[in-house]
Amino acid sequence: xxxxxxxxxxxxxxxxxxxxxxxxxxxxxxxxxxxxxxxxxxxxxxxxxxxxxxxxxxxxxxxxxxxxxxxxxxxxxxxxxxxxxxxxxxxxxxxxxxxxxxxxxxxxxxxxxxxxxxxxxxxxxxxxxxxxxxxxxxxxxxxxxxxxxxxxxxxxxxxxxxxxxxxxxxxxxxxxxxxxxxxxxxxxxxxxxxxxxxxxxxxxxxxxxxxxxxxxxxxxxxxxxxxxxxxxxxxxxxxxxxxxxxxxxxxxxxxxxxxxxxxxxxxxxxxxxxxxxxxxxxxxxxxxxxxxxxxxxxxxxxxxxxxxxxxxxxxxxxxxxxxxxx
Ligand code: ASP
Numbered sequence: 001x002x003x004x005x006x007x008x009x010x011x012x013x014x015x016x017x018x019x020x021x022x023x024x025x026x027x028x029x030x031x032x033x034x035x036x037x038x039x040x041x042x043x044x045x046x047x048x049x050x051x052x053x054x055x056x057x058x059x060x061x062x063x064x065x066x067x068x069x070x071x072x073x074x075x076x077x078x079x080x081x082x083x084x085x086x087x088x089x090x091x092x093x094x095x096x097x098x099x100x101x102x103x104x105x106x107x108x109x110x111x112x113x114x115x116x117x118x119x120x121x122x123x124x125x126x127x128x129x130x131x132x133x134x135x136x137x138x139x140x141x142x143x144x145x146x147x148x149x150x151x152x153x154x155x156x157x158x159x160x161x162x163x164x165x166x167x168x169x170x171x172x173x174x175x176x177x178x179x180x181x182x183x184x185x186x187x188x189x190x191x192x193x194x195x196x197x198x199x200x201x202x203x204x205x206x207x208x209x210x211x212x213x214x215x216x217x218x219x220x221x222x223x224x225x226x227x228x229x230x231x232x233x234x235x236x237x238x239x240x241x242x243x244x245x246x247x248x249x250x251x252x253x254x255x256x257x258x259x260x261x262x263x264x265x266x267x268x269x270x271x272x273x274x275x276x277x278x279x280x281x282x283x284x285x286x287x288x289x290x291x292x293x294x295x296x297x298x299x300x301x302x303x304x305x306x307x308x309x310x311x312x313x314x315x316x317x318x319x320x321x322x323x324x325x326x
Contacts, residue, residue, distance in 0.1 A: 003084025005121040007113030020050035051084025078104035078132030085109040096153035100197035139189030170269030208232035241272030287319025
């Protein structure tokens with residue numbers, strides 16, 4: 001898909017000034033003859049972009065290709081997706097909700113461009129293939145492999161702008177790790193529910209926006225979004241997903257129909273639980289999903305035609321949100 005793992009800088013010390021998505025995936029693999037010991041690799045270039053420039057059409061292509069690959073080939077052990085790190089967690093979560101096959105789907109990227117001194121991409125890619133071809137990884141859902149750590153799609157997030165150890169899974173920690181001794185996933189995979197396994201993705205997607213909570217927020221954005229007719233809104237609330245009185249007022253005073261709405265938190269870890277006064281306003285809790293992942297759930301729920309009650313039921317089963325708010 002592109003990203004820094006396929007990035008090219010002017011010289012080997014250019015760590016910030018480089019072009020992402022400049023090298024072909026086949027070029028990345030040419031530098032890794034060691035991979036031949038694990039797998040026969042078939043490369044496909046679906047895109048070659050900075051992941052900030054991904055569009056829904058890229059996601060549609062990716063989902064279709066993976067579904068087709070698994071459906072057509074019993075010999076396919078798994079899929080590795082080279083991807084920019086900035087939105088990798090979004091693509092991982094999207095695939096987690098849509099791909100229903102126990103075989104591993106592994107996303108991998110790099111924090112340093114391919115041309116840099118001590119580029120992290122080659123080892124990350126090598127380890128991603130190790131994981132994707134490991135029977136241990138079967139049934140664990142969509143994974144992200146970065147810096148020797150194996151993360152699950154739901155919890156993983158990029159937490160740093162610099163440095164090779166830029167990914168964490170707040171609250172739960174990584175699922176495991178990978179090194180020269182093999183793939184280590186200490187916990188057995190459990191049953192996995194893939195709520196949108198059969199959902200066909202349309203070309204036109206609904207508009208879903210994210211709002212960010214702060215002290216004395218400007219209200220112009222809220223009315224602008226409501227007037228624009230967005231179909232979904234994710235509120236990045238303070239603390240455990242709290243909205244200010246003025247934000248709640250803006251919603252209460254809106255004369256039209258409110259969009260489908262989720263409340264997430266700007267804290268970066270910990271759950272957002274249901275609470276009556278927010279539920280009454282139509283604000284459903286996003287559990288421990290980050291705002292950007294809550295948005296993806298909302299997008300798919302809207303595409304699937306779910307109403308608020310159905311979305312609430314889905315959240316309760318998927319995210320195990322409990323009644324309580326701090
Ligand atoms: N700008 C890059 C991206 O495509 C950053 C990276 O890959 O690390 O997300």
